[in-house]
Amino acid sequence: MEPASAAGQEDAVSKLERDPGGVPLLAVQDLEVSFPAAGDWTPVVRGVSLAVARGEIVGLVGESGSGKTLTALAVLGLLPPPGRVTAGRVLLNGPGGRTDLLTLSPGELRQVRGARIGMVFQEPATAFDPVYTIGFQIAEAVGAHRRISRRAARDEAVRLLDRVALPDARRRLGDYPHQLSGGQRQRAMIAMALAGAPDLLLADEPTTALDVTLQAQILELLEDLRADLGLSVLLITHDLGVVAETCDRVVVMRAGRVVEEAEVEALFRAPVHPYTRELLAALPRLAGEKG
Amino acid sequence: MSALLSIHGLRKEYPVRRGFLLRRQGTVHALAGVDLIVARGECLALVGESGSGKTTLGRCALRLIEPTAGRIVFDGEDLLALSGGELRRRRRRFQMVFQDPFGSLDPRQRIQSVVAEPLEIHSALGRAERAARVRELLAIVGLGPELANRFPHELSGGQRQRVGIARALAPEPDLLVADEPVSSLDVSVRGQILDLLTGLRGRLRLTMLLIAHDMAAVERLADRVAVMYLGRIVELAPSAALFGRPLHPYTVSLLSAVPVADPGRRRNRIVLPGEPPSPLGPPPGCPFHPRCPIARPRCAAETPALAPPGSAGILSAAADGSGEWERLAACFYPGEMSGERVSNGHEAT
Secondary structure (H helix, E strand, O other): HHHHHHHHHHHHHHHHHHHHHHHEEEEEEEEEEEEEEOOOEEEEEEEEEEOOOOOOOEEEEEOOOOHHHHHHHHHHHOOOOOOOEEEEEEEEOOEEEEEEHHHHHHHHHHHHHHEEEEEEOOOOHHOOOOOOOOHHHHHHHHHOOOOOOOHHHHHHHHHHHOOOOOOOOOHHHOOOOOOOHOOOHHHHHHHHHOOOOOOOOEEOOOOOOOOOHHHHHHHHHHHHHHHHOOOOOEEEOOOHHHHHHHOOEEEEEOEEEEEEEEEHHHHHHHHOOHHHHHHHHOOOOOOOOOO | OEEEEEEEEEEEEEEEEOOOOOEEEEEEEEEEEEEEEEEEOEEEEEEEOOOOOOOHHHHHHHHOOOOOOOEEOOOOEEEOOHHHHHHHHHHEEEEOOOOOOOOOOOOOOHHHHHHHHHHHOOOOOOOHHHHHHHHHHHOOOOHHHHHHHHHHOOOOOHHHHHHHOOOOHHOOOOOOOEEOOOOOOOHHHHHHHHHHHHHHHHHOOOEEEEEEEOOOHHHHOOEEEEEEEEEEEEEEEEEHHHOOOOOHHHHHHHHHHHOOOOHHHHHHHHOOOOOEEEEEEEOOOOOOOOOOOOOHHHHHHOOOEEEOOHHHHHHHHHOOOOOOOHEOOOOOOOOOOOOOOOOOOOOOE
């Protein structure tokens, strides 16, 4: 069934391309990421294709080691050495037409990261520098993409923190990351990701470190941002419950390959690939019969 | 059913010291007076979010942490009155399974000696008998005898958790305390470990105290559930009753926040404002009232005790065997807030 599902992925990308209204914001085509092993390059992500349309929330799911995070890092040009992209294209649509991110210089790529694609990581505690205040760090992110006075950057930081509903934003500017709780840090992290006014948010397990009531708050925030700013989100997660509640489409990865790609409703109603079925069957149920 | 473990008025307080002279600045109330009875043979789950005190309660119950006040009676014996040596001998009867199968196994010990260690301490078995018992224990948790000579790093996360369970079962305990036994595992492996624990309960007639934040795992395994918030039990009920109709507004919100893998029913989840208050300065009155959607003036003034919900509507359901009559809630207005029923996972496959 591998060939059948591979054909299915290509269709998703080309279908979006054919539809003029639906030119995907991001299209990853036949991406291959390799690491050196035994004197040779061994692909660990193989032939991955996926697309994210404007204003769409796409879930990228899989278990540990499935290659979902490596795929995201490859899109951002942040693969940990010695890993490298050995084949494929990462196309990002913008006002200046379409660019293949893999052909950009490190300097050009830095302008894409933050300004076009914002990043949210799982553990906000490590994403912030512990010795600078969050206000300083968010203002710095604002200044990195715009010529703007320090004072204006600070005001912008307050606006961003208000946008992500961090209570008492102006007073919080002077706080260090450790003074915020886990949920507040994740909000601050999203504010920082929004600093460059990106079109696409790449969120790698953004709620995994949080308790469920805080997870609900963050998921709600992501949905709000999509509605208000028309933001696209590539949401990397292992939690099919999160996918079912927030995503429009899902891409399921296993062992470096995409095994299934579908609209959320269709995937949960009628999973095609045996692995997806296995994943769904493994889900513990709430208020269902006892196992 | 008789009580295997009963806990009365358990408190655990940590002093907070700050500044140059380390003066006492305040007190963290990790456990603010907990009463709980675990019956022989049942699986009781402690659920709640980080900082709710569930892990502290689990550890205090085994006297791994010394409580500040209260009584812990294990099989008729006051654990807090025992001397160090007596307590050590008693430990054979209550064992623990830890969350992180990476951190809880010594990387330099082969699986054989990991599982045999409790036998060396608590039993008079000879070398050969111990080896045979280890093979038997590995078989009980579904591992082949060939793994006995491996090191922990050679095993997968699921296999390691099985080793952790085998080690806990080695001295044939009556009570197993499992602290987030599946949280660090991948979804497909979680189900297997939960099935294993379910099977073991039946076969070995174990009493289990399950500490978890994963509601689905709790529902699958537990007979009764105690919901904790800020160092207190706010609701205690048989599993089916709790998941079917939560009474405490916190339980209602907590269950509604759990993502459900069914896009067909995107529910209106109840998003609680703010975060749990700090146990350093818990709010007066009901600890949940600052975030509670149905709080009233009384909630800020008085602290509700964990008691049977008084309303007639709830008690009338007692006859149907749903266990409604056994429920307790620490709320002045139990059952007033009804979230949409927590829906079931998908029906496919």
